[in-house]
Amino acid sequence: MSTPVNSDSYPDILPFVRPAVAGLDSISAVEAMPPMRLGLLAGAGEFPIRFARAARNAGHYVYGLGVAGMASDELYDACDAFRFAPLARFGKAIRLFKKAGVQRIIMAGKIEKTVLFHPFRWLRLMPDWRTIHMWVRYARENKKDDTLLLAVIREFERDNLIFDSALKYCPELLVKHGFLTSRRPNAAQWKDIRFGWEMAREMGRLDIGQTVVINDTAVIAVEAIEGTDRCIRRAGELCRRGGFTVVKVAKPKQDMRFDVPTVGADTIKTMHESGGKVLAIEAGMTIIINPEEVAAIADKFGIAIVAVNAEELALLAAA
Secondary structure, eight states: OOOOOOOSSOOOOOOOOOOOTTTTOOOOHHHOOOOOOEEEEBBBSSSSHHHHHHHHHHTTTEEEEEEETOEEEEEEEHEEEEEEOOOOOOOHHHOOOOOOOOSHHHHHHHSOGGGGGTTHHHHHHOOOHHHHHHHHSSSSSOOOOOHHHHHHHHHHHTTTOOEEEETTTTTTGOBBBBBOOSSSOOOOHHHHHOOOHHHHHHHHHHHOSSEEEEETEEEEOOOOOOHHHHHHHHHHHHTOOOEEEEEEEEHHHHHTTTTOOEOHHHHHHHHHHTTTTEEEEESOOOEEEHHHHHHHHHHTTTTTEEEOHHHHHHHHOOO
């Protein structure tokens, strides 16, 4: 599967192979799934739109609820039925999903957690009783992403509404292992990838963020509540010479029902504007929205994208 590493640079050792996805060994296994009525709890970004279209193409019915002020209007066309719902009205969402007769719920898209830190947040959000119960019962300990999202899942489960991973229904959204662009990282950039990988994994273990930005084996920026693109922009402000490497990985015990690492064209454009030159993501654990478009934009801007795994990086380190 790999070739020797010479002393001058790292060779192209990452052949494309199809990743194992959520216990499904082939696309035919997905195609064999009977049609289901799926509920989509949609946040911001393109992922909910892409999921809805893929699920409908596979024969599933998609009833979408978009978080007001975050989800896209495009979901009206992407879903069989769609409406917006306020962020803190889980009681309403539960009633609507039950009325629609959904069999499983999918959580997709980014939820802007900064709203939790606005002045007078309770007046702005106006939570209903189910949201208050969720907050008091399941989310009092801390406000980490996993804590909050698992709290949502547990509140819905009280009404026998079960969440699934989007990738159970469209595993083709996960990135395959290998190079996605014609440009490849050089030896110094591979060193930054290995260095950043361990940092990103630790940040994921602590449930802080999924992305770190590295230059010359120094951590330039770490993603927290602001999200990947703002983290990259901050790195560009701090590393004015550019040429930095962005490493984005899944958490060590990633729950594939939510918060799966996702990148799209906007990420690559942000990297170009900020001076980034390499994006390293985790193979089989990262969603790429419109991969052909992402690769074309990266090639245009001279940005290398590579999907790797921990075992591959360990081989490079030992070489």
